[in-house]
Every structure is written in structure tokens, then in C-alpha cells.
Amino acid sequence: LAQKTVVKPFLEVLSGRRQQVPPVWMMRQAGRYLPEYRELRAKAGGFLDLCFTPEYAAEVTLQPIRRFNFDAAIIFSDILVIPYALGRSVRFEAGEGPRLDPLNTPEQVAALARHADFGKLEPVYEALRRVKRELAPEIALIGFCGAPWTVATYMVAGQGTPDQAPARMMAYRHPEAFAEIIDVLVENSIQYLLGQLKAGADALQIFDTWAGVLPPREFQRWSIEPAKRIVAGVRAQAPDAKIIGFPRGAGALLPAYVEATGVDAVSIDWAAEPSLIRERVQNRVAVQGNLDPLALIAGGAALDRAVDDVLAHFAQGRLIFNLGHGIQPETPIAHVEQMLQRVRAYKT
């Protein structure tokens, strides 16, 4: 009963209640900039071994919380676990991005499994349960998935590319086959997110890292519509689920995304234009972001100024302070501390 009265500032913001000091966490906060992460990573073997060993995944999820007392922990995993559970080959080789077997013809799509083997994702759920047990009650736990468009870009090309041309091309040339990939990802992402909620996630984030390469018509079809279906599908079984969308690079298409999908918040990248965000996004939902990760590497006066800009632009409204993209491995830990002190000293 006592626990019920503990407030999670992160969830408060998602529920419509601005906090005087914005809650703060960082995308990729469990990562290579931390020596304790690098140590465990070396012990675990491959990257997927780290994701799929609950003891390890829980531990790296908690490491940044212990060090920085962030307002949210995000489960350590990867957006490509869904293709993996669909039986696609997914490899992470050192120093390179992910590698998959390409999926770029209607024939290959016809042979794609429709249902993920969720048994393969049980270690993620177990890691969530472990983290949940250890997390202080005021700290939120975030589950996540990749957005169908972004996951599909890797499935089609077999790797990341500068502007994900292979998937865009397939969507032009074989829109029906491409829509089938998206449909499979929508349905399985809904089940996966519900599984994460059941395992203890307090909120969910949908990462659409490559939304920004889409023209408006394609953005509507491949980023907005799938996100809308996922939000509706999750809420059909978990009506109070809190969901954050991150259509990175959406620019002036962001208001349409917010309006159509029904997300509770959007994460915004570092290049977002502040007045559009304030007037047409933050007036509807909470905003999460958007410090330039390079300012965090630079430190000093440049970092202070960049932190102050984020606060000046968005802290009068509902803000979850975060980066505009993941923290980079070469970031000095002292700069994260500098950022946190400045955010936590914020007063309106």
C-alpha cells in the first residue's frame, strides 16, 4: 500500500502532469561509455548473448541508474529481436552495424514467418522482471520495440545504409509485398510490447530511427499508420499503456504523427525547430529530448549552452530531458554529470 503513494516523475509527465524539474534519462544510457558496461560486455560474448542472458541484460540496464539515478531505466535489448524471433538471421559483428539476410523480393516475403517465436524473447521478459524487482519505486522502467518501418529497412537491406534506399525502393516497386512485412511487424510488435508490459514495463517506446527519409505520402503509410495500429493494438488489451513515439527526423511532419497515432509523448531529435514543437506538439503531448549527443562529448561551455537551450525551449511545458539520439561511446562520464547537475538545478 505504501508503494502506491510513490510517484514516478517520468510517468507523471507522460500522464499530463508537468514536473518542475524535468525527469531525465538518456537513449543508449546502458552502453559503451560506461567502464562497467564494457567489462560485462567483454564477459558476455556476442551482443545478442548480452541481450538474451537475463542476468547480464538486467545488470547493464541497472548500471546507469546506480551511477546517475536517472528517472527511467530502459531495458537493454535491440530493435532487431523481432526479426530474430521471426527466424531471420541477425548477426552483430564487432565494429560494424547489424547484418541480416536481405529480404527484398515478393517471393521472399511470401516465405516470411507470420508469427514470431516469443519463446525466443522470454529472456527479455525475464530481464524486465529482474530489473523491476531491483528498481527504486520512483524510477520508471521502459520497454521498447523498433517501429515497423525502421525494422523493415534493416530486414530488406540486410544492414543500415545512409538513407535506407533499399527499403524505400522496395516500397515503391513492390508496395504490396512491403506492406506484408510491415503488417507482420505491426502484429508481432503489439504482442511483444504487451509481453513487456506484463513483465513489468511502466511505459513503452517505439523507435522509428529512419522515419526522416520518407516523403510525406510514404511517411503517412509506413511510419504513421503502423504506429497508430500498434498504439491501438496495445491499448486494446492495456488501455492505460503509456507510449512514446520517436519518428526521428520527422521535422514538420511531427504534428501529423502525434495527432494520428495517439502516443502520449514524442522523442525529438536535436535538429527539431523549437516553436513548431511547442505550438503544435507539446500543446498535445509530452516531449522528450533533445540534446545533441555531440554537445555532450564536447562538454564545457558548449554543453552548458546546449542544455540551457533545451530547457529554455521546452521546460515550460511537459518535458522529459533526454538526448536527441543515443549517447556515443566516447562521451566522458564527467560530461553526463555536468548535464545532470544543470538539468536538476533547473528552476522556472
Added chain:
Amino acid sequence: LAQKTVVKPFLEVLSGRRQQVPPVWMMRQAGRYLPEYRELRAKAGGFLDLCFTPEYAAEVTLQPIRRFNFDAAIIFSDILVIPYALGRSVRFEAGEGPRLDPLNTPEQVAALARHADFGKLEPVYEALRRVKRELAPEIALIGFCGAPWTVATYMVAGQGTPDQAPARMMAYRHPEAFAEIIDVLVENSIQYLLGQLKAGADALQIFDTWAGVLPPREFQRWSIEPAKRIVAGVRAQAPDAKIIGFPRGAGALLPAYVEATGVDAVSIDWAAEPSLIRERVQNRVAVQGNLDPLALIAGGAALDRAVDDVLAHFAQGRLIFNLGHGIQPETPIAHVEQMLQRVRAYKT
């Protein structure tokens, strides 16, 4: 005297007079998708030899005009000719992007030449004069330069990178030194553009290919301010100069760019949000763009739909039909013809 009465539809649009059928050209229209270009390219030797041999540069500039009768020719050259004329080492190796000697410390910047050797750029002016003589009077001739920010990203890193992190980092860490690079580029770009006008260019385009990676404060300082100074510097000596800006990926920062720089038009990328462009950009200046180059590769119904979208979004106002980025080498020539037929058949 007779020639004075010939109207160039491209310049009409830049001068505030919408054309019923939008004039059309394509970024990188002189390029590898054309067999006649590939043939001459093979004969010329290196890429810079092609740029700096007036006979060849003029010929490849004219090739797409002969084939497609575009409304504008753009002089065949490269944005890195300014660093070249500043004495930096600039190489183009087959299958890779450009390579320069990196320039990333304040000490190196202190040693940077302040004045370009414009004798090195005389072949560009000569190519412009040759093209001008051969071009039909209703077709406009475009000169161009890279925007200081974009040129600086290559000078600092020595090459292209996914989000031009080295230059962004230098701007955070050594803003004074970085500002010196920008100042040198501003001053020399003004002289270079004036030289191109004198050699026959009817209009000028400033390519800021990497503007989209900048946060708002940095966008203001490194993209908007330098463009504004270039526009003012050119107009100080050529008051009627028509200038197009292309801050690619600027998103919702585009209205601020248009308002501050004083350009006559902006080129927009394929991901631009139409209503923002119509209401806050096209109400002030002409708009050039923005077909997705991948739709042009795809052809068929996808291309028709994409062409129709551009026309539906922007042809009611001042529009120069173009791509949202350069045409790609694998584009079938038949698809360019399909696009042109559709644009030229446009009726309001």
C-alpha cells in the same frame, strides 16, 4: 534587340511570376545516368580534369539540355573547387567520395590561405562562357557554390561522414577557429559567384547539403548567417542577382532561413512537409523541388504518383520542378522522359 523579348521561364519564376507549366531541371542532370556523359568522363581522366577542362565541362553541361530541353542548365563543377583554389588538397577517387587533407585544429586554421587563387577557377568561368554562347535564349544558366557549412564539413573531416560529426564537434570545441574557416569560405564564395555571374550565369544556387544535421542555434550561426552574408555580398555588386538556397533537411527551420537570408527561392528535399512549405515558404519565395530520386528510379505508377504529389503540393504557387536531391546514376532515361511528359502536361 529581338533577344531581349525572349523570356526564360526559370527566371520568371525566380522574379515572382508563376508559370502555368512549371519550369523543370534536375540536380546533377549532367551525370552518370547519361551514356554520353559516361563516354566523355572516360575520356577526360579524373573528375577534376572534367571540371577544369572548359571544352569538356561545357559539353557535359549541355548534354542533358540537348536530350531533354530542360529550362535550366547548371554549370558542371563541384562544391569543393573553393577549397581547391585555397590550396587544399582535393582528390576524387573512383567509387569513393572526395578526399581532402583534414583541417581540424586551430593551428591548421591559422595557416589556411585567406584568399583563393581565382586563376585556378578560370576554367569554370570559361566553361560558363562557352555554354552561354550555345544555350538557346529561353534556357537559363545556373552557377553555384557549396554553402560554407557544407564545404567546411568536408574540409574539416577530409571526407563525407554520416552526420558530419567532425565539423559539428569542431564547431563546439573551437568555435572561433571554425568561424574563421566559415569567414574565409563566405568571402571567397562571394567572389566566386560574382565571377560566375560575370561569365554568364543567369542565377546562382548555394548548396547546403548538410544543413539538416545542425541544431537550431548552430543552424542559425553556420547555415543562415553565412548564406545571408553571401547573398548581401553578391547583391552589393550585382543588385539583381537571383539566388536559390538549398539548406537540405532544414525542415521547420526553413522559414527562418528564407526570411533571414533574402534568397529568391529555396530548393526543398523530398521529405519536406507540404503545408509548412506552402504557408511559410512559398508565400515569400519560389520553391524548387522535390521529387524523391528513388521514385524516378522506380518509374511506373509510383513515379506518376510522386510527380503528381509535387504538382498538387506546390504548382499552384511559384514552382520550379526539380528533384529533392541529385539524380542517381542507375536512373533509366525513360523515367526522366516519363517525368517530363507529366510535368509538361500539367494544367491548373
